Amino acid sequence: MKIRNFLGSTVLDKNANEVGKVGDIDFNPETGAFETITLTLQKNIFSKDEIEIKFEDIATIGAYVILNKEIPKQEEKEEETVEATIEVEDDE
Numbered sequence: 001m002k003i004r005n006f007l008g009s010t011v012l013d014k015n016a017n018e019v020g021k022v023g024d025i026d027f028n029p030e031t032g033a034f035e036t037i038t039l040t041l042q043k044n045i046f047s048k049d050e051i052e053i054k055f056e057d058i059a060t061i062g063a064y065v066i067l068n069k070e071i072p073k074q075e076e077k078e079e080e081t082v083e084a085t086i087e088v089e090d091d092e
Contacts (some may be wrong), residue, residue, distance in 0.1 A: 002023060006025065006061065007023055007024070009021060009022045009065045011039055011065045011067065013065075013069065013070050013071045014066070014067055014069055017023050017071075019041060020039045020071060022040035022065060024037065025037050026038070029078055036052045036055060037052070037058070038050050041077055042050040053067065
């Protein structure tokens with residue numbers, strides 16, 4: 001598999017839950033060994049988080065990248081409601 005094919009691959013945790021996609025790969029230029037991958041977690045349409053996964057935490061690479069660890073889902077924060085009052089002056 002070429003590196004460019006690896007980027008953007010769907011990542012599953014050890015429970016086969018889809019957790020994100022491969023965003024970047026960090027490798028040691030002296031040895032050529034992969035060190036970490038950056039996993040892009042999709043929170044919602046407008047928000048993404050990134051975490052680094054050590055290469056030894058990858059169980060298999062194929063149609064999917066499958067981790068040998070669980071990535072807990074992040075709790076969605078409740079939206080904060082702000083109330084505002086607009087006063088309109090009458091010019092009578």
